[in-house]
């Protein structure tokens with residue numbers, strides 16, 4: 001079963017850990033080609049990897065943190081202003097710490113309560129969200 005197929009068909013499950021109040025999922029992108037977001041050229045040359053984490057919808061009533069070894073690619077287009085770029089995902093805003101489906105859930109829960117109460121409800125098994133984040137959303 002691939003829990004992440006719905007987010008991105010190329011995302012594969014690697015491993016997971018279950019702690020007292022959270023699930024930590026390790027995933028990896030299996031996409032072979034990646035498009036440079038600056039010039040649109042396709043690259044297959046991986047430059048490096050770095051650890052990136054974000055929160056997703058809860059699993060088994062526990063907060064879920066997803067860790068991905070995010071890849072950086074070379075852009076081989078000599079006319080591009082950038083030489084490398086990081087793989088991006090549609091389900092996550094650039095530098096986002098929460099998936100869009102989690103943000104939708106937070107927005108669903110929050111309107112009828114104060115941000116303090118919403119933050120408390122969310123911390124109880126959904127996600128760590130500060131009240132200022134809720135206000136911003």
Ligand SMILES: [Zn+2]
Nearest residue numbers: 036039075080
């Ligand atoms: Zn480029």
